[in-house]
Amino acid sequence: MKQNAVAVVGAAETTKMGKIPDVSVIGLHADAALNAMADAGLKPSDIDGVATAGISPVELAHYLGIKPTYADGTSVGGCSFMLHVRHAAAAINAGLAKTILITHGESGRSRVGAGGFGRAPSSLMGQFEMPYGVTSPPTMFTVPVLRYMKTYGVTEEDLANVAVVQREWAALNPRASFKDPITVDDVLNSPMIAWPFRMLMCCLVTDGGGALILTSAERARDFPQKPVYILGTGESVETPMVSQMCDFTSSTAFKISGKKAFEEAGITHVDVDHLMIYDAFAHLPLYGLEDLGFCKPGEAKDFIRERNTAIGGKLPVNTNGGGLSYMHSGMYGMYALQESVRQMRGVAAAQVKDAKISIAHGVGGMFAASGTIIFTNQS
Amino acid sequence: MARILPEPTPETRHFWDGCRDGELRLQRCTDCNHTYFPPRAFCPSCASRQVEVYAASGRGVLWSYVINHRPRPDMGTEPYAIAVVKLDEGPTMMTNIVGCQQTPEALVLDMPVKVRFEKQTDDISLPLFEPAQS
Numbered sequence: 001m002k003q004n005a006v007a008v009v010g011a012a013e014t015t016k017m018g019k020i021p022d023v024s025v026i027g028l029h030a031d032a033a034l035n036a037m038a039d040a041g042l043k044p045s046d047i048d049g050v051a052t053a054g055i056s057p058v059e060l061a062h063y064l065g066i067k068p069t070y071a072d073g074t075s076v077g078g079c080s081f082m083l084h085v086r087h088a089a090a091a092i093n094a095g096l097a098k099t100i101l102i103t104h105g106e107s108g109r110s111r112v113g114a115g116g117f118g119r120a121p122s123s124l125m126g127q128f129e130m131p132y133g134v135t136s137p138p139t140m141f142t143v144p145v146l147r148y149m150k151t152y153g154v155t156e157e158d159l160a161n162v163a164v165v166q167r168e169w170a171a172l173n174p175r176a177s178f179k180d181p182i183t184v185d186d187v188l189n190s191p192m193i194a195w196p197f198r199m200l201m202c203c204l205v206t207d208g209g210g211a212l213i214l215t216s217a218e219r220a221r222d223f224p225q226k227p228v229y230i231l232g233t234g235e236s237v238e239t240p241m242v243s244q245m246c247d248f249t250s251s252t253a254f255k256i257s258g259k260k261a262f263e264e265a266g267i268t269h270v271d272v273d274h275l276m277i278y279d280a281f282a283h284l285p286l287y288g289l290e291d292l293g294f295c296k297p298g299e300a301k302d303f304i305r306e307r308n309t310a311i312g313g314k315l316p317v318n319t320n321g322g323g324l325s326y327m328h329s330g331m332y333g334m335y336a337l338q339e340s341v342r343q344m345r346g347v348a349a350a351q352v353k354d355a356k357i358s359i360a361h362g363v364g365g366m367f368a369a370s371g372t373i374i375f376t377n378q379s
Numbered sequence: 380m381a382r383i384l385p386e387p388t389p390e391t392r393h394f395w396d397g398c399r400d401g402e403l404r405l406q407r408c409t410d411c412n413h414t415y416f417p418p419r420a421f422c423p424s425c426a427s428r429q430v431e432v433y434a435a436s437g438r439g440v441l442w443s444y445v446i447n448h449r450p451r452p453d454m455g456t457e458p459y460a461i462a463v464v465k466l467d468e469g470p471t472m473m474t475n476i477v478g479c480q481q482t483p484e485a486l487v488l489d490m491p492v493k494v495r496f497e498k499q500t501d502d503i504s505l506p507l508f509e510p511a512q513s
Contacts, residue, residue: 127386127417128472132473133475134461138449194447194448195458244471248463
């Protein structure tokens with residue numbers, strides 16, 4: 001894909017975050033979309049492309065009164081929005097649409113107008129995972145981790161430390177759900193969810209949403225906000241069943257998506273100023289740092305313990321507080337993208353000084369899918 | 380509350396019939412010899428449709444697990460391990476480990492396990508695993 005040919009010109013989250021019992025799922029999509037359009041100085045009639053997950057792009061377009069020439073309903077879990085950005089960039093380059101709106105909205109906590117999380121008993125997951133007592137993501141996403149811990153000598157303290165460091169970032173963010181400092185002991189004494197995972201190693205469950213608007217870099221200069229360019233992108237998928245991951249210590253989808261994005265961007269790891277790794281659970285940043293190539297296998301725990309990802313570290317990671325402390329409505333990828341855009345605009349609550357390149361790396365399902373977007377504020 | 384059970388499809392029927400009849404059945408490609416799971420009508424390694432069903436050893440090792448403390452009414456009231464075993468033939472398979480305590484001390488990674496079929500209905504038996512002598 002062409003570097004820097006497409007830019008984010010509108011970006012916003014829902015007006016409220018956390019607990020929003022008076023807005024339905026589609027209402028959260030619309031609230032975020034209207035905020036992003038206001039950010040870009042656009043009206044629905046200016047939008048000619050739509051992309052979303054969770055609901056259909058048909059619902060989105062109709063609800064907002066948009067008559068698009070481009071619609072993307074890619075739905076591969078929480079990283080769907082990374083894939084939407086990637087596809088939108090390609091679509092704009094190919095002339096399929098000029099101005100594409102990508103939305104997320106989820107009533108994860110209040111469940112207003114929300115669907116269920118069921119799997120058909122005849123699906124592969126219904127036949128070969130559900131009968132053994134998996135329930136929600138905490139009982140599935142965590143299944144490979146003991147193998148990773150044994151292979152690399154990773155301890156429960158190492159997992160807990162991921163949550164501790166991210167809470168430090170969250171403390172700088174007025175919109176974060178959890179801001180009070182925590183210790184490793186606090187994490188290890190929090191209620192057991194699915195051993196070895198404690199509550200504070202698991203993401204929040206909240207209500208909220210976000211939206212992005214993309215257009216060509218050429219047009220981006222005419223918009224009110226500082227353009228944030230798409231420098232490189234990647235995506236991949238592996239398996240709908242966590243028990244069928246080919247390697248329990250690494251995500252194949254992460255590796256493929258990350259490598260492709262770095263190749264497209266033409267950058268190396270030392271060029272990266274800021275990194276978002278979708279953290280549904282405390283092990284995700286460990287897998288992400290290793291599978292994206294920032295650390296060798298098994299070394300991410302030391303990298304985090306040595307405070308490289310913390311405030312003042314050489315690679316600030318999950319600076320909004322992450323899914324563990326900021327917010328997590330169900331498909332968190334949109335919030336990782338929003339924080340990357342804020343960092344590139346220079347307006348983040350915990351702004352990384354002089355940051356020029358930011359990566360938002362997402363996971364979908366239980367290591368099922370992945371998407372990686374590399375942003376820059378340099379044209 | 381009745382346990383959540385699988386609903387076989389034509390492509391997986393041989394597996395569940397095997398469980399009902401006390402045999403753990405895998406599939407193998409007759410072109411490239413790759414053994415795979417879950418069932419499908421072709422080899423996921425080389426895409427050949429020349430595949431056969433065979434009786435596996437029913438043996439493997441405990442590969443990874445969590446001990447779930449979240450409610451799942453059909454699984455009872457005590458924490459239980461959601462496990463993955465790595466079969467001697469190669470594939471991994473989600474299951475439960477039975478015949479031992481559901482604790483980190485009793486559930487040691489790489490310990491040998493063997494299959495034990497637990498009848499749920501006339502049609503469905505689940506392939507669970509128990510500790511085995513190496």
